Amino acid sequence: MDASAYWKERAPLVDAALEAALPDVGEAPARLHAAMRHLLFPGGKRLRPVLAMAGAEAVGGPPEHALPAAVAVELIHTYSLVHDDLPCMDDDDERRGIRTVHRAFDESTAVLAGDALQSAAFEALLTGCPELPLTPEQRLAAAREITRASGSLGLVGGQVDDLAFDPNRADVQSVESIHARKTAALIGASVTSGAILAGATGPVVENLRNYGLRVGAVFQISDDLLDADRGEECSLLRVYTPGQARARAEELLDEALGFIEGFGEAAQPLRALAVFALRRNQ
Amino acid sequence: MDASAYWKERAPLVDAALEAALPDVGEAPARLHAAMRHLLFPGGKRLRPVLAMAGAEAVGGPPEHALPAAVAVELIHTYSLVHDDLPCMDDDDERRGIRTVHRAFDESTAVLAGDALQSAAFEALLTGCPELPLTPEQRLAAAREITRASGSLGLVGGQVDDLAFDPNRADVQSVESIHARKTAALIGASVTSGAILAGATGPVVENLRNYGLRVGAVFQISDDLLDADRGEECSLLRVYTPGQARARAEELLDEALGFIEGFGEAAQPLRALAVFALRRNQ
Numbered sequence: 001m002d003a004s005a006y007w008k009e010r011a012p013l014v015d016a017a018l019e020a021a022l023p024d025v026g027e028a029p030a031r032l033h034a035a036m037r038h039l040l041f042p043g044g045k046r047l048r049p050v051l052a053m054a055g056a057e058a059v060g061g062p063p064e065h066a067l068p069a070a071v072a073v074e075l076i077h078t079y080s081l082v083h084d085d086l087p088c089m090d091d092d093d094e095r096r097g098i099r100t101v102h103r104a105f106d107e108s109t110a111v112l113a114g115d116a117l118q119s120a121a122f123e124a125l126l127t128g129c130p131e132l133p134l135t136p137e138q139r140l141a142a143a144r145e146i147t148r149a150s151g152s153l154g155l156v157g158g159q160v161d162d163l164a165f166d167p168n169r170a171d172v173q174s175v176e177s178i179h180a181r182k183t184a185a186l187i188g189a190s191v192t193s194g195a196i197l198a199g200a201t202g203p204v205v206e207n208l209r210n211y212g213l214r215v216g217a218v219f220q221i222s223d224d225l226l227d228a229d230r231g232e233e234c235s236l237l238r239v240y241t242p243g244q245a246r247a248r249a250e251e252l253l254d255e256a257l258g259f260i261e262g263f264g265e266a267a268q269p270l271r272a273l274a275v276f277a278l279r280r281n282q
Numbered sequence: 283m284d285a286s287a288y289w290k291e292r293a294p295l296v297d298a299a300l301e302a303a304l305p306d307v308g309e310a311p312a313r314l315h316a317a318m319r320h321l322l323f324p325g326g327k328r329l330r331p332v333l334a335m336a337g338a339e340a341v342g343g344p345p346e347h348a349l350p351a352a353v354a355v356e357l358i359h360t361y362s363l364v365h366d367d368l369p370c371m372d373d374d375d376e377r378r379g380i381r382t383v384h385r386a387f388d389e390s391t392a393v394l395a396g397d398a399l400q401s402a403a404f405e406a407l408l409t410g411c412p413e414l415p416l417t418p419e420q421r422l423a424a425a426r427e428i429t430r431a432s433g434s435l436g437l438v439g440g441q442v443d444d445l446a447f448d449p450n451r452a453d454v455q456s457v458e459s460i461h462a463r464k465t466a467a468l469i470g471a472s473v474t475s476g477a478i479l480a481g482a483t484g485p486v487v488e489n490l491r492n493y494g495l496r497v498g499a500v501f502q503i504s505d506d507l508l509d510a511d512r513g514e515e516c517s518l519l520r521v522y523t524p525g526q527a528r529a530r531a532e533e534l535l536d537e538a539l540g541f542i543e544g545f546g547e548a549a550q551p552l553r554a555l556a557v558f559a560l561r562r563n564q
Contacts, residue, residue: 023434029442032434083397088389107370108445111393112438115365115400119433122404126425136418143408151401152305152314156394160311163390 061198184216343480
């Protein structure tokens with residue numbers, strides 16, 4: 001299976017669902033709604049939504065059933081980028097080749113657009129795509145995955161520790177703990193929430209979580225290797241040579257694949273995406 | 283019925299549920315968790331949680347059933363205050379007699395504490411108080427009320443328009459539209475989400491929403507009258523005399539009470555709270 005082909009097939013579904021999840025362009029307050037869309041369209045790789053759909057397929061469900069989760073994780077990812085870019089955090093002027101939200105609009109609009117994106121994420125997950133045969137139990141269980149990954153013990157907590165990170169006191173454990181919460185938690189929840197909307201429960205979900213957390217870690221190591229020249233503060237390259245980092249990523253990839261070994265043919269997309277997470281930098 | 287007595291009876295239940303909804307003090311990242319608690323304990327009036335419990339009682343349910351909604355609306359209200367106080371918005375140094383979160387901690391911690399409070403709100407609503415006999419349908423329907431009230435068409439949108447408000451172009455409609463979204467929407471959702479967790483559906487919910495939106499408006503007018511000396515930018519006193527504002531509040535109170543006329547004795551707490559919302563400034 002070719003990860004890029006899978007990606008190209010799924011990404012348009014995600015974009016259409018994201019479009020449907022937000023108020024129309026021009027709806028008041030128009031400036032806020034434009035700011036919410038600024039980083040979202042055309043957006044980035046849609047890694048998290050595509051993983052949500054592949055998670056649904058891995059448990060034998062139609063990938064479309066994962067769309068409310070796919071939208072939610074992309075909106076949460078996007079809100080976190082908008083806030084991370086703020087002057088009081090990373091103070092970035094550009095992202096993905098365009099101006100950051102606080103530069104294209106202003107600082108208060110960026111804070112509020114992020115806030116509204118988070119709210120829209122839960123709205124999409126809990127009420128979006130009403131035509132799908134999803135049970136309230138499934139939506140709640142998927143939401144549990146996503147709230148756990150995105151709050152103070154997940155994404156937000158990882159960002160707090162990232163901002164306070166001291167490269168002079170870096171060790172493998174502190175770097176990996178930050179990446180586990182800031183990046184891998186939401187990637188793991190993308191897979192599990194998508195699978196839950198397709199009917200997964202119990203140990204199946206646990207295996208997918210273990211897969212997803214490792215793929216998230218692999219993805220982050222790839223980022224660290226790609227960004228080696230940028231001198232990121234919290235990078236595995238603070239404590240590992242590039243060779244050691246690559247070896248660690250290979251080890252995590254093997255572990256990830258091990259957790260979905262029993263899923264058969266249906267997990268081919270997940271396998272291809274895991275390999276892609278590692279190879280994209282080579 | 284005495285609103286203050288009702289309040290004193292219910293507020294400790296709310297505080298205990300809020301405490302249970304957040305990670306323990308000292309849990310890492312400890313500084314983030316301290317920042318999340320800063321404005322929350324002892325907190326403010328707990329108006330929204332108390333209204334959620336009164337909403338549950340109004341439809342014949344035990345007030346405790348409303349606790350997941352009560353916690354959610356208080357956490358969302360609190361996150362919105364933390365972000366509204368930021369330097370890029372109202373730039374306030376103090377609130378409720380203590381330093382604002384960005385002054386007591388720092389700006390990035392305040393942004394992230396607000397983000398985590400919003401996430402915790404949905405977590406509490408969707409998974410909190412698991413011992414209560416709430417159905418997944420009830421939790422989802424309650425969440426729908428709260429996401430609608432808190433996103434870009436509600437609370438966040440109201441704040442955007444409040445920041446852009448030009449007192450020289452104020453008219454009754456623009457002031458009331460901002461207050462409806464920034465204050466009344468979440469107060470309305472407090473009542474409806476609490477009632478939904480106690481079993482309310484359909485036209486009963488609609489009547490409670492209509493009650494809550496008006497009580498929210500009354501509450502805001504009270505605030506405008508209390509803050510008359512502070513010269514708030516977006517205040518009904520920009521377009522009304524104090525006497526006219528009081529008359530408008532009386533009219534809204536009458537309408538609010540009309541919507542719950544058919545609820546009988548069970549709605550006495552809602553009636554007392556509505557009257558309190560108006561009289562507290564006299």
